[in-house]
Amino acid sequence: MRKEFIAYLSGMPLRVIIRNYSADDIEDMIGIQRESFPPPFPSELWWSREQLNEHITRFPEGAICAEINGKLIGSMTALLIDGAETDADHSWAQITDNGYIRNHAPAGNTLYVVDLCVIPAYRQAGIGKWLMQTMYEVVVHLQLKRLLGGGRIPGYHRYQHEASAGQYIDRVVAGEWSDPVLSFLLRCGRMPAGVIPDYLEDEQSCNYAALMEWRNPFWNGNN
Structure with missing residues (x-):
């Protein structure tokens, strides 16, 4: 997969390429993590070479990156799961095999988002939304039911002392409150499908996540 388009940052045009990442990109993929999550963020939580190799070999269709002038500036990774796996509460570590995706299910009908990352210098250029849109195209191309992710x-x-996590999500959806991640996902076309407790160790989110989905409008219900 490869596509090219023009994005704008502070009024300046940028020629962007979105494509699948490969073994040749592993150092640059780690570089995206390094720029996005500098110290004191622990470097052991960046993607490792072992994890990236698993992404590339197990499900290359779900391993995409964004490139500008030969430099990787963003990436998104996903795996296939059986949609029934999300009927019960799950953590990011459980559903993604701690980011190794060795539990990737080739016959699964749901594309589950493992990670989405854009380096700070390009976060106002809409690159994250373009990466998300590309994953929707993967859903359609593979004839999957939906894209899902926490x-x-x-x-x-x-707001934790005045609203439950579910109430908070409802009020963000209603436009009463704004959330930097949830509001972004809503602008990308994803809709709330549930609330997940203990999804990540995430003090700001009080360890909660919003289960967010995008349904394939072309899915025929038979696959």
């Missing part, structure tokens, strides 16, 4: 709700800690 989204952080980092604004929740400010």
Whole structure:
């Protein structure tokens, strides 16, 4: 997969390529993590070479990156799961095999988002939304039912004493409150499908996540 388009940052045009990442990109993929999550964020939580190799070999269709002038500036990774796996509460570590995706289910009908990351210098250029849109195209191309994933709700800690996590999500959807991650996912076309406790160790989100989905409008229900 490869596509090219023009994005704008502070009024300046940028020629962007979105494509599948490969073994040749592993150092640059780690570089995205390094720029996005500098110290004191622990470097052991960046993607490892072993994890990236698993992404590339197990499900290359779900391993995509964004490139500008030969530099990788963003990435998104996903795996296939059986949609029934999300009927019960799950953590990010459980559903993604701690980011190794060795539990990837080739016959699964749901594309589950493992990670979405754009380096700070390009976060106002809409690259994250383009990466998300590309994953929707993967859903359609593979004739899957939906895209799903847990989204952080980092604004929740400010309201935890006056609203449950579910109520917080409802009020963000209603436009009464704003959340940097949840509002972004809503702008990308994803809709709330549930609330997940203990999804990540995430103080700002009080360890909650919003289960967010995008349904394939072309899915015929038979696959």
